[in-house]
Amino acid sequence: MRRDTFLKSLAALAASGALPMSAWAASNLKMMIPANPGGGWDSTGRALGKALIDAGAASTVSYENKGGAAGTIGLAQFVNSSKGDGNALMVMGAVMLGGIITGKPPVQLSQATPIARLISEYNVFVLPANSPLKTMKDVVEQLKKDPGSVKWGGGSRGSTEHIAAAMLAREVGVDPAKINYVAFRGGGEATAAILGGNVTVGGSGLSEFAEYIKAGKMRPIAVTSEARLSGQDIPTMKELGYNVVIGNWRGVFGAAGITPAQRKTLTDAIVAATKHKSWAEALQRNDWTPALMTGPAFDKFVDDEFASLRAIMAKSGMV
Structure with missing residues (x-):
């Protein structure tokens, strides 16, 4: 029986009451x-x-x-x-x-x-390829000097990358309330901001950044997992000395x-x-x-x- 004929038959059975509506619900x-x-x-x-x-x-x-x-x-x-x-x-x-x-x-x-x-999925933090900062240690040093000068770009307020940035600030002795977090309504907007250098650091899942990392347009500097992601040469926050693990x-x-x-x-x-x-x-x-x-x-x-x-x-x- 053709698929469209089969689906029509199911619909007819459901409408007649011979088939529970739950079987047609999806x-x-x-x-x-x-x-x-x-x-x-x-x-x-x-x-x-x-x-x-x-x-x-x-x-x-x-x-x-x-x-x-x-x-x-x-x-x-x-x-x-x-x-x-x-x-x-x-x-x-x-x-x-x-x-x-x-x-x-x-x-x-x-x-x-x-x-x-x-x-x-775990969050990966990246820098624009042309950033003067090269590592998470560089980011932390700037964060300590002037918390507001480090713009963290990612999803909405309360996202896991936002929480991770606050956790990192607390880890290194910076008041989490002073972090400069820029929230975006979608991954496309956040990616554009990172590529354009409008934020200092970007955070999201690896899937959203993978093509730009591969193309050399973004530099991954840390991931919030317990262990390194399979097949990826990205250090964990934990191995860098920051107890920040969040999935x-x-x-x-x-x-x-x-x-x-x-x-x-x-x-x-x-x-x-x-x-x-x-x-x-x-x-x-x-x-x-x-x-x-x-x-x-x-x-x-x-x-x-x-x-x-x-x-x-x-x-x-x-x-």
């Missing part, structure tokens, strides 16, 4: 990406959408980008416009949790439905008020997508670490992450 998905195009959430959402289609877990996936405030503007729109919609997904991650802690938005993540953690992760949530059956359908669709070679290729292409987690384990993980980030941010003078 066919035409809407993906909220709460960031501008060109960043980690954008690439994650679009790679996931392709894998969902390639795996046969969705027939179509549409995307909407709504950047700003660490994803909380997109979160508000998603919560308010998608209630009960079993076809809606929103990309999110550690950055959104940090933004909620610092920004205190009118909506909370608890108003949406946890579906799955997808990947983990980033990304996942997806469903709409508020969906049924357990709808949540299961979405979860099953995500699991199917992550088993497809399309997703494996995206992981390899972007240097993402697979970190699939669903169900109650993911619910608990998000709660624990909120507590952990809140403690780190309070210790670093951010809240």
